[in-house]
Amino acid sequence: MTQNWRPATQLVHGGTLRSQYGETSEAIYLTQGFVYETAEAAEARFKGESEGFIYARYGSPTNDMFEKRMCMLEGAEEARATASGMAAVAAAILCQLKSGDHIVAARALFGSCRWVVETLAPKYGIECTLVDGRSLENWEKAIRKSTKVFFLESPTNPTLEVIDIAGVAKLANQIGARVVVDNVFATPLFQKPLELGAHIVVYSATKHIDGQGRCLGGVVLSDSEWVAEHLQDYFRHTGPAMSPFNAWTLLKGIETLPLRVRQQTESAAKIADFLADQKKVARVIYPGRADHPQADIIAKQMTGGSTLVCLELKGGKEAAFALQNALEVVKISNNLGDAKSLITHPATTTHKNLTDEARAELGISAGTLRLSAGIEDSQDLLEDFARALEKVPA
Numbered sequence: 001m002t003q004n005w006r007p008a009t010q011l012v013h014g015g016t017l018r019s020q021y022g023e024t025s026e027a028i029y030l031t032q033g034f035v036y037e038t039a040e041a042a043e044a045r046f047k048g049e050s051e052g053f054i055y056a057r058y059g060s061p062t063n064d065m066f067e068k069r070m071c072m073l074e075g076a077e078e079a080r081a082t083a084s085g086m087a088a089v090a091a092a093i094l095c096q097l098k099s100g101d102h103i104v105a106a107r108a109l110f111g112s113c114r115w116v117v118e119t120l121a122p123k124y125g126i127e128c129t130l131v132d133g134r135s136l137e138n139w140e141k142a143i144r145k146s147t148k149v150f151f152l153e154s155p156t157n158p159t160l161e162v163i164d165i166a167g168v169a170k171l172a173n174q175i176g177a178r179v180v181v182d183n184v185f186a187t188p189l190f191q192k193p194l195e196l197g198a199h200i201v202v203y204s205a206t207k208h209i210d211g212q213g214r215c216l217g218g219v220v221l222s223d224s225e226w227v228a229e230h231l232q233d234y235f236r237h238t239g240p241a242m243s244p245f246n247a248w249t250l251l252k253g254i255e256t257l258p259l260r261v262r263q264q265t266e267s268a269a270k271i272a273d274f275l276a277d278q279k280k281v282a283r284v285i286y287p288g289r290a291d292h293p294q295a296d297i298i299a300k301q302m303t304g305g306s307t308l309v310c311l312e313l314k315g316g317k318e319a320a321f322a323l324q325n326a327l328e329v330v331k332i333s334n335n336l337g338d339a340k341s342l343i344t345h346p347a348t349t350t351h352k353n354l355t356d357e358a359r360a361e362l363g364i365s366a367g368t369l370r371l372s373a374g375i376e377d378s379q380d381l382l383e384d385f386a387r388a389l390e391k392v393p394a
């Protein structure tokens with residue numbers, strides 16, 4: 001029955017475990033461990049012969065509710081909640097690889113994700129090839145006998161490039177490799193990587209899932225076989241587990257995910273259209289617009305636009321800084337997915353560690369800004385941009 005619920009219902013009720021008190025809101029089980037009635041019960045639990053929790057690093061009731069709710073939404077069999085999005089990304093990639101294996105990853109990745117595959121993995125003998133993920137030919141050309149993992153995010157941060165997930169999954173299946181998708185920008189509402197053929201999905205729950213700027217979190221989702229074979233032991237023994245308090249906060253956040261994302265996307269679309277008509281704006285990239293360079297792939301794999309807008313100002317850094325400083329409702333922050341509208345200048349913040357050449361390859365110029373639309377009134381946001389643009393030098 002619960003499997004037939006629509007997402008908005010799953011996100012309010014999915015996975016709920018009620019204690020003997022019958023509480024309405026999910027309880028926070030802030031405990032490190034669990035007690036057993038008898039020594040025999042402890043033995044059976046450790047042998048895996050009886051159901052139940054063992055130690056909070058392995059799993060605990062509040063985290064279990066969050067994981068089950070995420071599984072329902074994503075259509076996954078198993079999930080593990082992690083302390084941050086980066087803990088989820090690192091676990092999903094590293095748990096299944098060994099020295100001598102090879103990763104093919106899209107070069108347009110969030111900076112820390114790129115560090116994991118480009119800098120950390122090679123320290124352990126795992127090689128990585130970065131490709132322009134927009135063309136399937138590039139993925140195919142990078143394949144080696146030792147390729148085990150394909151890694152991508154789509155849409156990408158910050159230029160909202162899109163990668164054909166089903167196409168990459170087809171290539172991976174031909175060689176028995178697995179596709180890991182960081183689905184943060186699309187949100188679980190607008191894109192279902194597992195349905196498109198990906199094998200593992202990761203989220204920074206810090207973003208839209210919390211959506212109110214409170215706590216860090218992450219989640220890895222896949223099928224039971226992969227979790228048992230690869231993730232389970234890595235997760236238990238390296239300890240990236242989420243705090244139950246954060247799992248509770250995220251359970252509360254996720255209840256309102258569809259309401260927030262709908263409002264944020266509506267505002268983002270209006271702002272993108274408004275900015276596209278402004279003389280001081282060189283370019284607007286928005287997955288919901290017909291002029292997005294990969295509108296055909298978006299139509300194939302996404303069911304909504306985005307809460308994010310990428311824009312490039314003609315006046316470079318000076319104009320980008322002037323616009324940020326003149327905005328009043330929209331705040332300057334490198335975070336995203338928040339109830340508050342946030343704007344960032346990738347070249348001097350999130351992507352400052354890349355070389356000029358790498359930034360240019362990704363289409364990030366001195367005039368590029370990334371907006372994460374919040375849940376404020378759309379009209380106030382439009383007026384904020386109109387007012388702030390007047391202060392940008394021509």
Ligand SMILES: Cc1ncc(COP(=O)(O)O)c(C=O)c1O
Pocket residue numbers: 084085086087089110112113153157182184185203204205206207216217218
């Ligand atoms: C696409 C993407 N993946 C992963 C992360 C990492 O998430 P966290 O900050 O929760 O570790 C972020 C943002 O920080 C992100 O934007």
